[in-house]
Every structure is written in structure tokens, then in C-alpha cells.
Amino acid sequence: MDLFDEVQEVIDKLRPYLQRxxxxxxxxxxxxxxxxxxxxxxxxxxxxxxxTLKMGIERALLEELPGKIKEVQQV
Structure with missing residues (x-):
């Protein structure tokens, strides 16, 4: 599994909270x-x-994928 897929997996876990x-x-x-x-x-x-971006998504990614993620940016 590449990093993109790993990040997608973490985001998929957060998605229900955002959709709510x-x-x-x-x-x-x-x-x-x-x-x-x-x-x-x-x-x-x-x-x-x-x-939401920094304290939610970024924090979750840093915890779930330590050493692999530096920052989350909105585009």
C-alpha cells in the first residue's frame, strides 16, 4: 500500500464526522x-x-502515520 492509499484510509475514518x-x-x-x-x-x-483541517485531519494523520506526514494543506 502506498502513502496515498494509507492517507485515504485515515481520511475515510474521519469522513463520517465531517458528513454529520x-x-x-x-x-x-x-x-x-x-x-x-x-x-x-x-x-x-x-x-x-x-x-478542522489542522486539529482534526492533520492531527489524525500525524498520529496514524508517524514520520510519514509533515503537513496538511487545503487546495
Whole structure:
């Protein structure tokens, strides 16, 4: 399994929580430890999107894939 698939697996675990609030996340790319995602639905326009991105998605990826992920960016 490559890193993209590993990241997708973690995001799939988080997806129900985002969807519960009317949002979603799409994995765009993983390159040199930088994960690029697009927040969709309510998450795309929510004022807490940065918090969701950094404290939710990024934190989960850093915990689940230690040493493989540097940062999560919204594109």
C-alpha cells in the first residue's frame, strides 16, 4: 500500500464526522509528506475549516502515520 492509499484510509475514518456536519473532504495529492485536501460542502465555507483541517485531519494523520506526514494543506 502506498502513502496515498494509507492517507485515504485515515481520511475515510474521519469522513463520517465531517458528513454529520454537512461537510466532506477529498484527498487531492500526497507529495513529500504534504497532504493536499479539498474541504467540501459545509466544511468548504465554515469558519472553523482551518481548525478542522489542522486539529482534526492533520492531527489524525500525524498520529496514524508517524514520520510519514509533515503537513496538511487545503487546495
Amino acid at each position: 456536519d454537512g461537510g466532506d473532504v477529498e484527498l487531492i495529492d500526497v507529495e513529500d509528506g504534504i497532504v493536499k485536501v479539498r474541504l467540501k460542502g459545509a466544511c468548504g465555507t465554515c469558519m472553523s475549516a482551518t481548525l
